[in-house]
Amino acid sequence: MKKRLGYLGLVPALTLTAMAQVVTWDIEKRATGGSLQRRSKSAFEEIILNEKGRGGYFATVQIGSPGQNMTMQLDTGSSDVWIPHCDATVCKSGLCMLGSFNSSSSKTFYEIGEDEFYVSYIDDKYASGDYFKDRFQIGGNDVQNLTMGLGLKTDITYGLVGVGYATNEASKASKDSPYANLPVAMEQNGLINSIAYSLWLNDLDANTGNILFGGVDMGKFDGPLTKIDVILDEDADKYTEFIVLMSSLTATSPSGTDVLATSESAIEVLLDSGSTLSYLPTELAQAIWKEVGAKYQVSLGMAILPCSHSAHPGHFSFGFAGDGGPTINVTMDELVIDLTNGDPPLLTSGPYAGEYLCAFGIQNYTTGTYVLGDTFLRSAYVVYDLENNQIGLAPTKFNSTETNIVPFPSKGASIPGATAAPVTSTTSPIDSVVDFPMAETTNLKAADGFQDGDSPEESSVLGKANMLPILLPLSISLASAVLLSVRLL
Template sequence: MRTTAASLAAPLLLAASAHALPELSISKRDAKLATSNVARGLVKRGGTVGTNVFDILTYSTGGAYYANVTIGTPPQDQVVILDTGSSDLYFDASTAAACEATGPYSCRGGTFTPKDSSSYTIVDASPAFNTSFGDGSTAVGPFAEDIVGIGNVRISNVQFGVAETVNSTTGYAIGLMGLGYSENEATTHIYPNMPEVLRDTGVINSRLYSVFLNDVGETSGTILFGGIDTTKYTGELATLDILPDVITGAVDQFITTVTSLSATIAGNTTSLFTGGTNSIAAYGNSDVALPVLLDTGSSAWSVPTTYYDDFIAPLFTYIDQDGYCSCSHQDDADSVTLTFGAKLNITVPAREFIIPVYNATTDDPLPYGDGTQACAFMIVAAEPTGEGFQTLGDAMLRSMYIVFDLDNGQLALAQAAVNSTARPSVVTVSAGPSGIASAISTAYSGAPTNTWSIAPEVQNATASFSVSTAQSTIGTATGTAALPADAQISSGGETGSASSSGSSATTTKKGGAAGLVVPGVEWSGVWVTGTAVMMAALGAGLMM
């Protein structure tokens, strides 16, 4: 979901934000799916589906994590933002004015042409899909149904929005795959979104998926529906109950608490705050714990201004008043350690939250005042949202392996095994409250059943799904091969070629915050022209 930190209270109709994701690569399904049924094009129940996720820094301020999917018959390639902070699936129409234009607010990553799909049908005419975001961006059009391809499956009658009119205010317009609870969709008639579609078709057992963004220096990460890859994390996998939304009183967003925070600077470790509860008491001013939304659609960690002024700024003295520093500090051994729910510690090294800044038009690095490259500090101060929580974005999530368990209203977290070269070891998670515990044999800490009301899956859906294996896998290319052609950057600044099927590609800049303004530097191609606005934008997801 796209918002700015100045208006981080979530979109008018959606409940979270969308931002950068590394390669959205879906892992192979469980081996038991390789049956005679699959040979006939059908998918047996109870497996997993995965695909790669990738980070394209030049597409939005601060970057974003994307995935390759297809839509229609014959399939049309699309790039979508992978967003745990919103719930709708939608694609930009090729006829939208923004998609026929050029410039930093035009469409990128593929557009959808309904007339070229023989399987396309309109479910609810425009403006049934009508969503507004906190940064002023909008998307309007009809709701439709068609065949969606992801990983090695193609699913018919999947509902999605078609943005016939799209207005992006903070970067390129790109389609979106919202993975939150369907209750937060931008419609009065909620529909099964991707976690529910995969569950309803029997491809996976329950509304559960795992996200691994990988190190900031890597282009590729993964999302795995229906299972857990035990090679993608180290130590204990710990489960926490999701907190209910302070407004709705139900579990319908991925909110947990940071109950302690420490920082290690120049070899010295300082406890910044500790205590508080992993309960609704954390929403109160007297509780020190910070409620946070785990949002792959946001680039930065937004913290209350008082916490930033009292705890962060005094220690990170090399960060200037505008939120910048020399990129030489990426190599410092500094880090922060967050404790989630008084149960699990996650350590985040400085390189994950001190991010290079590039010019949005030329892709050239921006200089800092001392002649080195400029970096942005991805822990930002933010005003209250009115919802009781702030967003915890990719700068922190890259160091975490996260299992989003929608059915049970829980999150399972562990320290990410970034840059692991281990061969994937995928376990399928069965339905029910003991699904994760049954799948993980060692180093697992469970949690009691969440007693708060959990947003249910869509009932009495009008669509009748069918699923088949794709003729070739969709979106499982890794590295720069996963990036769309117009996102390829060669060392000489020329564009290379790539596709979701995994063609070769040139190297690309990664790990940076694109399109930002550094004090004292003028670039005609920069999207955001005010430092305060820029730092606000870093606090949340910016792309549709």
């Protein structure tokens, strides 16, 4: 699995409540708390905290007896819950601001001795230790004896809540016989009826969004909810990740429309909340950059553009599963991301001299698996159905205050309110690691509408006095099995 790198700022604790059968985890960006209201007899919502461009969505849980508060990152791209131990060097140094676990203080802690927990990352960040079982409280409800990883040796300062397929767990022992990870354990504990959840991240500047375990909130999206197939991992002959077929990409602005990718150039993409940015094949990403006036900056290892472009008109339409499949529009204000947690760097020359510099939300990647991360997911309402191996997609309703939760009525039931795409596929027409066949991009009609002038030149991007620590993902790891955002120093 691939990792995305980023920065995590201090996240405050959250106040949570929940009702049985459907679990809501609220996601929150800057506010210090939020309360959970009754939604349905069989749905739970939970608040997650979005650190905007800084590395992910977070929520507070309680682990052990008595419960110890942990603010942890939600990740649809990984499958283990793991936390740093209080005696890990990084935590003893006072850096685990979001919580660390003291196993000796929990009366219900049970170490699983036969399997070692280990994950590693491209920047040499890692976590190793043991698997254990303990009480896990989410939204005021208990998951008894949940299997988790304990980071006894780690230089990562916060924990992770992986909610992917159990077949993708880091445990070596689970490759043949996966343990019941959080989504499975919630169903087994009777908290939800089916192993499924819905993700509503809301827009980049919103205070709250949520993940809804066991149900669909009809008040959080516009238009039809369309279900498409997850792509089977043919090598493993099982479903391991939320990979779907992206079959088209169109750019539209006041000056015109350009078709950048068609069904002949369809690719497999991973829908991953643990990735701050999105990563597409290099040729396709370059065409997108040309549309919006972004420029690849070698010194940063990413495409950048003036922050003012967030107010520019235009959108990109992502199509899935062929003709008649769902389409999600992503506007520029969701694709221009802060580079730092302080004043952004300044452009020092050229047509945008004196303007602040931001990262562009779509970056390039030379090999699969390609990723649609938070810069895409905020514009979509996404239902992850792990029982039927399907994804439901609909255009999100930003900042909606309407709530209409419909639970999955039973184990294996279809996604409530969803209709199937006319043609769904469990395999892509091309291998996701081969050269990407491009549509014509030499005469881009939409480019003028996306931008006001030329893109920033490589030699004129940053003033030396403005070289602040970069907070966004700069590279992708090929190691281990967990997606994670960590700080680059």
